[in-house]
Amino acid sequence: MCVVSSLISLCSPHKLLRDETFHLHKLLRDETFHLHKLLRDETFHLHKLLRDEIFHLHKLLRDETFHLHKLLRDETFHLHKLLRDETFHLHKLLRDNTFHLHKLLRDETFHLHKLLRDETFHLHKLLRDETFHLHKLLRDETFHLHKLLRDETFHLHKLLRDETFHLH
Known part of the structure; x- marks a missing residue:
């Protein structure tokens, strides 16, 4: 043999x-x-x-x-x-041009802070995704609001319209 x-x-x-x-x-x-x-x-x-x-x-x-x-x-x-x-490493996935972010967001085992911590990820990619709800970002304990406010593609009224966001 x-x-x-x-x-x-x-x-x-x-x-x-x-x-x-x-x-x-x-x-x-x-x-x-x-x-x-x-x-x-x-x-x-x-x-x-x-x-x-x-x-x-x-x-x-x-x-x-x-x-x-x-x-x-x-x-x-x-x-x-x-x-x-x-x-x-998550950035390998994010750099792939055939990958759609909502596939990642829909995965029940995925935690949003992994995405936010990735240095190659730009917040506006998340904000532009039509399946993403802003309150998921706001609820994440590792996320700082100023990152959202500094993003040039973000409109403040989206934040104000979100029912989970409290102005105080």
């Missing part, structure tokens, strides 16, 4: 992946295998990797050939898996 690494060298990854007797974790456990070989294969669907019980998301995030929007576009992927990963 030959090892997985010799199998990979003999055939292209998609031939191996198409074989119904082959389990993806055999490939993932092989120390000679580089994840980008799998990611570059046009017949490979990302959700197969995400569903594999021995696969850790940070391996994917650390791969320099991997683009985050591929993960975000995958319909089987839940955003909180990314947010819970200790190696993941």
Whole structure:
């Protein structure tokens, strides 16, 4: 019986992946295998990797050939898996041009102060998002009101109209 690494060298990854007797974790456990070989294969669907019980998301995030929007576009992927990963930095998500902020805001595991603390995040992106309610920002204990007032895109009447905001 030959090892997985010799199998990979003999055939292209998609031939191996198409074989119904082959389990993806055999490939993932092989120390000679580089994840980008799998990611570059046009017949490979990302959700197969995400569903594999021995696969850790940070391996994917650390791969320099991997683009985050591929993960975000995958319909089987839940955003909180990314947010819970200790190696993941929020600004990578915010910099991705295919990512919409309301996906982050709708995630029940996400805390707004993580977004506010991120040095690459501009407050007006949050204010422009049509799904965001201002009182969520006002209720956040880490948020200082002067940040809101200094933002050039913010109109004071939005603050005054918010039913949770008290002028005193």
